[in-house]
Amino acid sequence: MNIVNPATEEIIATLREDNGASLNQKFETLKKAQKDWAKQGLPERIRIILHFYNLLETEKETLAAILTAEVGKPLQQSRNEISGAQTRIQWMLNNAEKYLSEEQVIETGNLKEITSYDPLGVICNISAWNYPYLVGVNVFIPALLAGNAVMYKPSEYASLTGLEIEKLLKRAGMPEQVFQVALGARETGELLLDLDFDGYFFTGSYRTGHHIYQRVATKMVPCQLELGGKDPLYVADDIKDIAAVAAGTADGAFYNNGQSCCAVERIYVHEKVYDEYISYFTKEVKSWKIGLPTEEGVYIGAITRKEQLAVLSKQVEDALNNGAVLLNGGKQIAGKGYNFEPTVLVNVSNGMKVMQEESFGPIIGIMKVKDDTEAIRLMQETEYGLTAAVYTENPDRAQHILSQIDSGTGYWNCCDRVSAGVPWSGRKHSGIGATLSHQGLRAFTKPKAWHLRSS
Secondary structure, eight states: OEEEOTTTOOEEEEOOOOOHHHHHHHHHHHHHHHHHHHHTOHHHHHHHHHHHHHHHHHTHHHHHHHHHHHHOOOHHHHHHHHHHHHHHHHHHHHHHHHHHSOEEEEEETTEEEEEEEEEOSEEEEEOOSSSHHHHHHHHHHHHHHTTOEEEEEOOTTSHHHHHHHHHHHHHTTOOTTTEEEOOOSHHHHHHHHHSOOSEEEEESOHHHHHHHHHHHGGGOSOEEEEOOOOEEEEEOTTOSOHHHHHHHHHHHHHGGGGOOTTSEEEEEEETTTHHHHHHHHHHHHHTSEESOTTSTTEEEOOOSOTTHHHHHHHHHHHHHHTTOEEEEOOSBOSSSSOOBOOEEEESOOTTSHHHHSOOOSSEEEEEEESSHHHHHHHHHOSSEESEEEEEOSOHHHHHHHHTTSOOSEEEESOOSOOOTTSOEEOEETTEESEESHHHHHHTTEEEEEEEEEOO
């Protein structure tokens, strides 16, 4: 399996993919090791993960360089991702004992009733390439803290990062047999679905998630899916600092080249502030530096997957053929690398592909609306339900609008953010289950009720 730098199209590494025999051997290794890992006790597991957390800091520059080389994101954004992963790990470490230890629920006379949280066993984590540290730690850190063994399959586009994660965990003291990496693309994923894991946790597209859900349903084990979105954002007519809102929402749409599950993917703007908002928004986009992701100050790097260039081109073509107006970008950048211009489309309608199909790239459609009622109706027109955002000076107005949008996360005067202390979940085609928060810790456990009566 060749690892290609998307910014230069150079092969930077060649790795051996796993096959059925090697995966089965790794799975059996995990099964044998899991019970001893659970018996280590939570304090020891916390100690090892804390060491891993510290190693992320020590090795940050090296890790960021590897991440940038294989996914194409600007180097500073790679550093930011690793720092963000550390923040999440810190929250999990601070709260693991609280949410993973047994709870005494009732004590009356000679009766005690207790809830304990046992590990699921051996779990399979099929992860994503766009934020391999962030979406990875959402799963394998709480899984390991809870006493599970983990088969971690990084995306084939982030395999080198997956191997670095394995190295650091083992340097931190993780037993060799408790965390195994499965290397490969779709074929490797299919082979993993044939093995008898005690839970499956996937981050990626709706299409692949739906396939995984169907494939493992008969096993009757947890299957959690963190999928994509077509996240709407509404700018109301009462905002005061239009320039700041335009800059912030542009960042929400284009950070990491728009390759974020929770990136802003469609924008609705009240007609009273529309023209001014568009002016500031396009000014912000035009100010960004585009180039090699290793260059200082670059904001727009390379698209990770070459195939996505065609998807973006088709969305632009569809929009223009149906009356949209192009204000910036619109095409692939000539030369080496998988580069696409940051693209702003206006005069769009909700039926266009750019407003309905996940873009996962540096492209945005912006639509004028006459009032909140129209904005709500248009925001609701989607198969996805990951996040939704509203910018307004009025908190009651924001809550009224967001309460009518069926999404796992609502943002008021912010967007494109994830915090460890609250659940990260999707609705409809955006997934099932939750990571992060206490729910994300307990997602990797089996609760057990104890009714204890002394004589």
